[in-house]
Amino acid sequence: MEKIEINEKQRREDGAYVFHHPPKFLWEKEDLPLMKWTDFTLYVHVPFCREICTFCTFERKKLEKGALNKFMGSILKEIEITLAKWDFSESKPGALYLGGGTASLLSVSDLTILVNKLRSSFGLLKDAEITLECEPGTKQLSDFRQLKSIGINRVSIGFQAFQNELLRSLNRMHTIEESLKMFNSVKEAGIENIHIDLMFGLPGQTMEDWKFSIQEALKLAPKHFSLYTLIVFKNELLDRSLANGTMKQLPSTEVINEMREWAQIQLTENGYDQYSLTEYCKSGYQCRYVTSNWNGSDYLGFGPAAYSRNGSYLWENHVLHTLYHSSVKADELPYHKMFKMNSTDICKRDLAMGVCLLQIPLDPILTKVGEIDPLIKEHLAELENEGLISMNDRAITLNTASQRFATYIMKRIIGDN
Ligand SMILES: C[S@@+](CC[C@H](N)C(=O)[O-])C[C@H]1O[C@@H](n2cnc3c(N)ncnc32)[C@H](O)[C@@H]1O
Ligand code: SF4
Numbered sequence: 001m002e003k004i005e006i007n008e009k010q011r012r013e014d015g016a017y018v019f020h021h022p023p024k025f026l027w028e029k030e031d032l033p034l035m036k037w038t039d040f041t042l043y044v045h046v047p048f049c050r051e052i053c054t055f056c057t058f059e060r061k062k063l064e065k066g067a068l069n070k071f072m073g074s075i076l077k078e079i080e081i082t083l084a085k086w087d088f089s090e091s092k093p094g095a096l097y098l099g100g101g102t103a104s105l106l107s108v109s110d111l112t113i114l115v116n117k118l119r120s121s122f123g124l125l126k127d128a129e130i131t132l133e134c135e136p137g138t139k140q141l142s143d144f145r146q147l148k149s150i151g152i153n154r155v156s157i158g159f160q161a162f163q164n165e166l167l168r169s170l171n172r173m174h175t176i177e178e179s180l181k182m183f184n185s186v187k188e189a190g191i192e193n194i195h196i197d198l199m200f201g202l203p204g205q206t207m208e209d210w211k212f213s214i215q216e217a218l219k220l221a222p223k224h225f226s227l228y229t230l231i232v233f234k235n236e237l238l239d240r241s242l243a244n245g246t247m248k249q250l251p252s253t254e255v256i257n258e259m260r261e262w263a264q265i266q267l268t269e270n271g272y273d274q275y276s277l278t279e280y281c282k283s284g285y286q287c288r289y290v291t292s293n294w295n296g297s298d299y300l301g302f303g304p305a306a307y308s309r310n311g312s313y314l315w316e317n318h319v320l321h322t323l324y325h326s327s328v329k330a331d332e333l334p335y336h337k338m339f340k341m342n343s344t345d346i347c348k349r350d351l352a353m354g355v356c357l358l359q360i361p362l363d364p365i366l367t368k369v370g371e372i373d374p375l376i377k378e379h380l381a382e383l384e385n386e387g388l389i390s391m392n393d394r395a396i397t398l399n400t401a402s403q404r405f406a407t408y409i410m411k412r413i414i415g416d417n
Contacts, residue, residue: 027337045303059305104134144189204248
């Protein structure tokens with residue numbers, strides 16, 4: 001790290017990566033044009049949870065009676081409206097991600113209806129990756145056997161930590177024993193591509209806790225890991241609980257960096273390749289859905305608060321469930337905001353999101369925008385001088401030591417610093 005000298009204030013290591021560019025306050029309700037879809041991925045947002053975890057600000061609410069039936073009715077209709085609106089004659093999605101919220105709250109029969117509907121509507125490729133995001137305790141061995149038979153070939157399990165006390169303090173609804181039971185059930189059902197989510201930098205979490213979590217998780221030998229640094233969103237529940245002392249304090253920045261770096265070494269030594277800021281996998285098990293979201297590809301989302309992108313267009317579905325349902329009922333695409341990017345926006349977005357993948361191939365961006373905007377080039381040259389990135393004609397690469405400055409790098413690329 002010695003070569004990197006950045007003003008402490010500038011390089012906020014808050015992990016609050018740039019999730020969207022251009023910023024959401026610039027998006028507006030305007031008509032989306034006719035579009036053709038060819039290579040893209042599919043996403044379904046299931047915006048319900050059994051309880052709300054203290055740290056989480058995803059778009060989700062506590063599950064109420066009847067909500068899943070209503071959700072299923074609207075989502076199937078949303079698929080019909082989408083099919084009628086755009087050209088899918090050459091559509092060949094290579095991945096479907098059932099996420100949330102908690103996608104595993106949908107029953108096996110609802111998941112079957114949904115996956116079959118998406119497959120028959122959009123022609124999922126034969127070898128398409130189909131991921132189900134699961135909260136431990138919400139599905140059993142018999143469920144996974146049936147889910148495998150409908151084509152679910154990747155399961156993501158939200159372990160978060162291997163200490164029941166930590167899980168309880170985060171308002172997680174499961175124990176570590178239930179996480180392990182789910183892992184073993186998925187494996188026994190014959191779904192070999194299992195992904196584990198773990199979090200570090202949690203309130204009250206020690207370096208020893210983190211080491212134990214990583215070591216225990218490695219014993220399970222999943223194909224894929226996501227290691228998330230806890231992001232504390234300003235004024236949200238966790239932020240307020242930390243401020244009023246009802247949650248234990250966060251580990252220091254030094255400890256968080258140590259946690260990240262220690263885990264990186266352990267996973268690498270155990271044969272996992274790090275292919276993004278947060279993702280590690282065995283060879284050949286990169287998540288196609290996640291990768292395509294960050295490499296500037298198109299994606300089509302369904303459900304409240306789902307995002308989509310097609311070329312220069314970005315949009316977000318209604319976040320409020322009432323508006324989502326009423327919009328679908330009125331035969332409208334249920335989005336509430338869109339943004340049409342110009343070539344500078346595309347360049348900034350694809351470069352900034354590309355930072356997540358640690359290496360950004362330049363050809364796909366140049367094909368879209370012709371050449372990199374001179375101002376962005378200047379920012380990139382500055383980042384290179386600061387020792388944070390390396391560049392050649394073909395790619396921009398993040399140095400290992402600069403991963404902790406990813407947010408800063410993204411912000412510099414888009415000129416928001
Ligand atoms: C949609 S949730 C996972 C699925 C399921 N609802 C569960 O919790 O098991 C996706 C993942 O995001 C991560 N996550 C949620 N809030 C976060 C935050 N504030 N900071 C970092 N990671 C977070 C958690 O690891 C979580 O498993
Ligand atoms: S972490 Fe998962 S279960 Fe917890 S509130 Fe967020 S989406 Fe729901």
